[in-house]
Amino acid sequence: MASQSSQISSASSVPTEVTVGQDDDFVDELNVVDFEYFAPRTEDECVDRNDVGGESVPVVCVPDEDGHYESDECGEKEGVTIAVENSNLDAEEKARINKFKQEGCKCAKHCSSEFQFQAVLENRQQFQEMTREERDVALKTVLHSHCNTSQTTTAAKDRVRPHQTFFFKSKQVCRASFLFLHGIGRKQLRSLEASLDKEGVQPRVHGNIGRVPRNALTGDDTRSVKTFLMEHAARHALPLPGRLPNFGKDKVLLLPSDQSRYEIYTLYCQVATQMNFRQISFISFYRVWKQQCPYIAIMKPSTDLCQKCQHFFHSLRQGCRLEEEDKAALLAAYSEHVQQSKGQRDHYRQQCLAAKQVYGCMEPQQGPATPCSKNVTMHYSWDFAQQVHLPHHAQQVGPIYFKTPRKIDVFGVCCEGSGKQVFYLVDEAESTGKGANEVISMVHHYFDTHSFGEKAAQIHFDNCGGQNKNNAVLWYALWRVMTGRHETFSYNCTIVGHTKFDPDWHFGLWKVKWRRSTSECMNDVVESVRRSTRQSHNLPQVCKDPHHPVVFFNWKEYLGKLFRPLLGISKFHHFRTTSAEPGVVYYRDLWDSPELKVNLLKKNVILPGPAEMPEALPTPGMSAEREWYLYQEIRTFCACPEKSDEICPRPTLPRPSTSKKMKIE
Incomplete structure (x- = not known):
């Protein structure tokens, strides 16, 4: 069975002491939990083009109740019909095929009628499945085989351009049939013919290959973005003494989670306007961020955090107001706290x-x-x-x-x-x-x-x-x-x-x-x-x-x-x-x-024997108010009558007075 963890991520934050020595199914299930609840820990690890308005949401493949993915279900069950809506390109292609099937090539010889339409359609689809380079080589080879490049024509005149004839299965066809057979248009055919005369059978090379785009970032643009990010991090980021989960390097600066990447990009645009820097797009800004400053990350909103860590974090955020000695002492105390936590964690791992x-x-x-x-x-x-x-x-x-x-x-x-x-x-x-x-x-x-x-x-x-x-x-x-x-x-x-x-x-x-x-x-x-x-x-x-x-x-x-x-x-x-x-x-x-x-043993006490046990506590049960509340308010949400009698039965105790308010914990 293929491992599900490979379908989810190549990197996991599940601790080693949990997965070592365990079966593959259990490790795969833990990886699902990891991505469901714990990963990723920073916004930078879940890049989304739709990040302009808020936070990114990681897409996670999670199996159903039987442990299968949606694609597995369709592959295992026979007779499953999936409704697929055709795109505009599919509709246009279908219209071209129907038109050619009904009208043919319209040439004087009606050459398209000499072939079975199924063979014509298969040839067209085979060429459409090829890559651009494969199609260029195949078409140029076909054209080169039937291209007359002699110096003179049959009328003994100087040839101005090569004479091209078209064949399919050893039979000459018209230009319209040739275009339909190979799934190309007139403009593409002319381009192939011109390239065949100049460059030969090799695939065509786009004219912009090797050229620097006009909108490419210069070194000054990259340096301005990097400088801005470093200055912004120096004012607002928290230097993390330890390492960030899923981040290999020790040098990590964590920006607060109340600003998204796009909001930081907006601040850069304002600075760029004031400093007469070049305006760049958000995608280019983020690309430079990842390349030049990957150690600057945005924290994800979290709960159940360490109060000491949060205290150090808020204090260090105000670092610009502190003296260098106070800032160094605060950072040293934070580092000591992290090292103590790491030592306790390592002790736990060793025991596990x-x-x-x-x-x-x-x-x-x-x-x-x-x-x-x-x-x-x-x-x-x-x-x-x-x-x-x-x-x-x-x-x-x-x-x-x-x-x-x-x-x-x-x-x-x-x-x-x-x-x-x-x-x-x-x-x-x-x-x-x-x-x-x-x-x-x-x-x-x-x-x-x-x-x-x-x-x-x-x-x-x-x-x-x-x-x-x-x-x-x-x-x-x-x-x-x-x-x-x-x-x-x-x-x-x-x-x-x-x-x-x-x-x-x-x-x-x-x-x-x-x-x-x-x-x-x-x-x-x-x-x-x-x-x-x-x-x-x-x-x-x-x-x-x-x-x-x-x-x-x-x-x-x-x-x-x-x-x-x-x-x-x-x-x-x-x-x-x-x-x-x-x-x-x-x-x-x-x-x-x-x-x-x-x-801690008290004086003059008799030591307990192996069979001696404390007194059992009585089952507390529920109050009459709680029983009537479940019966009147919750029973209606149960779909199964037999199960509703188990969790919301009709109380045997008398109904409490309506003037007495029930306290619900």
């Missing part, structure tokens, strides 16, 4: 690559593994995705945007070694909130049912204090090593604003499928996750699974009785626990910072 090597040497696993049964180290990451709503349709009606449909929380736990991620789909009626209890419960379920039984686990997550980087999650790591489920258990946090990692790629794979899916119940969401990858890299997990149900426990209260909180936990990014030192946490700021040590 090591996990892939370990997984490649492991035997295939069937079913849940026994905890702490393999002397290996495995790496995992987890994160929440944006919640989705039911019902969801690929062709969504407008009024539902003003409603609040049934909510589904999506939590993913990814094993970078295997390249697979489990999607925990939590219904609104089952959710206890995106807090520590829910996160720890789903992670605990994952290690019980999907892990590989490793003795050492390395975890990555973002810096969200309410979900991940809090004392309850840290206590859970201490509890796992104390109960023999792991020998070592470490947490690693990404720097705020630099949090893109493997779970985001798996969420992107699913979102590409989700945008084109119709889902009206939980089973539809499960199928969209399962069908989002061809090799089962995305695995769905529902709370009411008949074989491995997800139970939410009161971990915060249970673990709070055993351990003390770590003061200033939000300042640190790395935590490590080991079974050799129960209750002890090693923590540090960055991956290369010195480790500190603290014992």
